[in-house]
Amino acid sequence: MSVTIKDIARQAGVSHTTVSRALNDSPLINEETKDRIRTLATKMDYTPNFSAKSLVLDRSYNLGLFFTTLSQGTSAGFFYEAIRGVNNVIQDRYQLIVKGIDDYTSFHSITRKSFDGIIVVSQSDDDQPFIDHATDKGIPLVVLNRPIDTPGVLNVISDEEQGAFLAVSYLIEQGHQRIALVEGRAGFKSAQNRKKGFERAMLHNRLTVNSNYRFPGLYDLESGHKAMQHFLTLAERPTAVFCCNDEMALGAMKAISEAGMLVPRDVSIIGFDNTVYAAYVTPALTTVHRPIEQISKEGATRLISNIENKQHETEQVLLKTELVVRESVRSLLNG
Amino acid sequence: MSVTIKDIARQAGVSHTTVSRALNDSPLINEETKDRIRTLATKMDYTPNFSAKSLVLDRSYNLGLFFTTLSQGTSAGFFYEAIRGVNNVIQDRYQLIVKGIDDYTSFHSITRKSFDGIIVVSQSDDDQPFIDHATDKGIPLVVLNRPIDTPGVLNVISDEEQGAFLAVSYLIEQGHQRIALVEGRAGFKSAQNRKKGFERAMLHNRLTVNSNYRFPGLYDLESGHKAMQHFLTLAERPTAVFCCNDEMALGAMKAISEAGMLVPRDVSIIGFDNTVYAAYVTPALTTVHRPIEQISKEGATRLISNIENKQHETEQVLLKTELVVRESVRSLLNG
DNA sequence: ATGACTATTGTTAACGTGTGCATTCCGTGC
């Protein structure tokens, strides 16, 4: 059917070995023959058979991009930016295969043969068995977005604890003291770190956290909505709420306006993630920007470098987050 | 390194052919030997080498999921739903390879060998050369989301013209007559169809469209914002605006509130796509739901059926859209 | 008992590419 190096060899009057070497730019082959063969190859519209290459070279040309889950809980924007970032650096050297870890009942089929490298965009501790499996099998690996304890694994993350600290410190600077927290999805490391940053900022300013001022969330709009409804029933309402992501912040804003109140006049809201929508909500949401696309670019670049140089760098890379001030926080300072 | 069928054969005292047949459940092999070999295989932790299979069976086990672009203009929610839908039906039979068409300078490397089938999530006429290439190469193909003229191509789309008709008819039912249109990105078929639905609904109700009441858009927040700013400068403002997607509708709402006005009191807004955020904006956005996930499921299912049954169904499947009524449209009827 | 037929297993080649080891040719130094 399709043209192979043997076809080219026949046409060129050489052996298929020579063709193979010529197309791989081997120094063994005369420059003129190389040229002749190369032009002949393009003229004959030759495409290498990657299955055959894979078989003999023991490389799959596949990079796996694994998310904790595809079917639930991953925000669309997050997902999109991660794929963009990775896609951007792999170009045509690899095929990008997108998977959800929770699609697997057994990791048996995940081997060195099927993936030259794996990028895990991790959102939960539940990914650990998968990460261990990949490490055991000796597959080059990078874990993004969630800090990893396992030594010997490349890890690129944003400093979320610092981001939350930044956000809450900002609230305090603006004069807020009764600050509430809508937590992230239980089990997600990001939820823990953002909470930690919140607590550190409070402690650092010698503020105590009312236990009524914490509410569990699921990172979705609905749980932010519910949390805010709860806060609004309290006799002494918080003046500001730190939501562990933007979606929940939007839900909270919704609840506030449903109660006939206004953001930020009655309650200040701050989010996390800097979703595209954050800028266009009314009022525009003050939030923390997390450089997902940059994380995934950085991760993919380092992974590929590890693969191609057969090295095994295992650094942990921390990328800084930054506060994006918009309109959803009111200053309580009388000036 | 890893265990092959020959290793199993040696252990079992049979030929590697027998092992191959046993693992593929060939009727030629005695049931007992099959069992013996199968248990031995799992005990030895055997995983088939897909490169070898691919080479001899002439199948890649790859499905390509191609978007018009990954780097610009695709909405995150859209992207996410499409991948989810496809991923949902392919399970572990295929690897899902995600690509942007605009990443390619040449389609040369896209062949039958590298993809068993291709799903194009098409958002622009510019995809046509790619679609033609895939058709030429004889790669099983399905085009989602954009109507295709090319005969002989499987095509699954939502009826967007009907959706727009639905939306605008609803506005008219609520008593609106001065209805403006924020158009979609030029060149995108969806933009044309939504506009067509708009026009048909107007015509059907014998309403004329003021040429000041049309404004080009890019499907992003900013252009909706700009369009609305324009409409607000008009002496005779529209009472309702049909935005060709939700993002632009959000932008428009933003512009309205910036001008000190309220939705829907002063201007009614209706969107298209039913983004996750539409429900949680204030006021919640009335919009048209487009079943992206269902489209991609349907498309993937039919493509796989075509591949595996070696048939060549080329139907065009139209899935209905539906109006989701929320709070962003005011009734002008005095009741 | 012999031929045909079935059930089960083995032999061998094939898929397309890369590579270790020969082979050939040519120039160079003695």
Next chain:
DNA sequence: GCACGGAATGCACACGTTAACAATAGTCAT
């Protein structure tokens, strides 16, 4: 003139799997 070395190419096999064909043993009808 001959050995040596380097440059260029070819031969033959390997990678792991499937499949056409061959082979063997057993069964059954004549």
